[in-house]
Amino acid sequence: DGGITQSPKYLFRKEGQNVTLSCEQNLNHDAMYWYRQDPGQGLRLIYYSQIVNDFQKGDIAEGYSVSREKKESFPLTVTSAQKNPTAFYLCASSILLQGTQYFGPGTRLLVL
Amino acid sequence: RKEVEQDPGPFNVPEGATVAFNCTYSNSASQSFFWYRQDCRKEPKLLMSVYSSGNEDGRFTAQLNRASQYISLLIRDSKLSDSATYLCVVNTNTGNQFYFGTGTSLTVIP
Numbered sequence: 001d002g003g004i005t006q007s008p009k010y011l012f013r014k015e016g017q018n019v020t021l022s023c024e025q026n027l028n029h030d031a032m033y034w035y036r037q038d039p040g041q042g043l044r045l046i047y048y049s050q051i052v053n054d055f056q057k058g059d060i061a062e063g064y065s066v067s068r069e070k071k072e073s074f075p076l077t078v079t080s081a082q083k084n085p086t087a088f089y090l091c092a093s094s095i096l097l098q099g100t101q102y103f104g105p106g107t108r109l110l111v112l
Numbered sequence: 113r114k115e116v117e118q119d120p121g122p123f124n125v126p127e128g129a130t131v132a133f134n135c136t137y138s139n140s141a142s143q144s145f146f147w148y149r150q151d152c153r154k155e156p157k158l159l160m161s162v163y164s165s166g167n168e169d170g171r172f173t174a175q176l177n178r179a180s181q182y183i184s185l186l187i188r189d190s191k192l193s194d195s196a197t198y199l200c201v202v203n204t205n206t207g208n209q210f211y212f213g214t215g216t217s218l219t220v221i222p
Contacts, residue, residue, distance in 0.1 A: 035212075042116065042199070042212035043156070058209065090155055098144065098203055101210060103155040 003027065004104035006091050011109045013078065013085060021076045021107045023091030031097045032074035036060060037088040037106075049074055050097045078109060086111050113138050116202050118213035126221050129190050133216045135200030136182045144203040145176055145183045149196045150215065156199055159185075190220045 004025040013019045023032065031050050035043040045058030049068040063082025068074050074093075078085045088108050092101040118135045125131045137145075145162035160167065162174040162183050173186040183202075187194055200213035 040120075040214060042214045044212075045209055048209075088153075100146065100158060100161065101201075102158065106155050 004091060004093055004102060006089075006104035006107050008107060009105070011107055012112050013109060014112050016080045018077055018079050019109070021078070021089055021091075021109070023074045023076065023104055024072055025074075025093045025104075026072060027093060027095075027102070028071070029093035029095050029102075030071070031094045031099070032068070033092045033094075033101065034058075034064070034066065034074070034076045035090045035092065037090060043090065046076065048097075085109050115139060115211035116200055116213040118200050118216050120214055120216060122217040122219060124219045124221055125190055127190060127192060129220075130186065130188045131190060131218065132184055132186045133198055133200075133218075134182050134184050135202075135213050135216075136180075137200075137202045137211070138181070139202070139204055140178075140181060141204050142181075142202045145174075146201040147172075147174055147183075147185050148199040148201055148212075150199055151196050159198070187218075190218075192220050192222060195219045 007022045033048040034046040037043050044060050046064050047066040049055035055066050065077045090106045091104040094101045116137050147159040148156040149159045150156040160169050162176050166175045171188045175184045197215040197217050199215045203210045
């Protein structure tokens with residue numbers, strides 16, 4: 001089955017810890033995105049990538065980092081510099097940068 | 113001013129009712145418009161794209177009004193399964209970002 005997978009479904013972070021969220025797609029999409037969703041707010045763009053080995057900051061990139069070493073994979077690291085990381089993180093992909101986006105099931109990050 | 117604004121609701125309607133949501137956008141250069149559906153604690157899923165001429169998919173009709181910079185979603189004959197949050201999404205096609213509304217909550221009541 002083609003689609004986007006994210007893991008883990010739930011993630012717990014301790015103070016000062018870096019954690020990495022996985023996003024994989026087998027749709028052969030060029031573009032991939034990371035969003036953060038907080039209650040009562042719309043999705044906010046963290047990072048996006050148009051092609052392998054290239055990525056751009058979104059509106060709220062501070063405290064996050066990404067890599068795009070393979071077309072299928074776009075992992076997001078939440079660093080200790082992100083002071084309010086508790087949120088629902090959604091990964092998406094699209095054929096082209098401005099094409100329709102399809103989302104993975106999301107990862108809920110909680111701080112212990 | 114937010115790029116995309118939606119009435120958060122909630123809209124509580126009886127089964128079989130017709131309900132409409134509007135979404136306004138601030139950038140007149142916006143080119144692509146979408147409605148997504150998001151169930152509680154799940155990811156958004158594409159409901160329909162919105163075309164300039166308007167488009168229909170079963171009980172769902174989407175309209176675009178460029179002059180007033182809004183898009184609308186009409187749901188006819190509401191079903192219990194339509195209960196969800198509906199997200200309006202806009203892209204300028206000149207930028208590299210999609211802008212999401214905060215969503216409109218719909219509950220269909222038996």
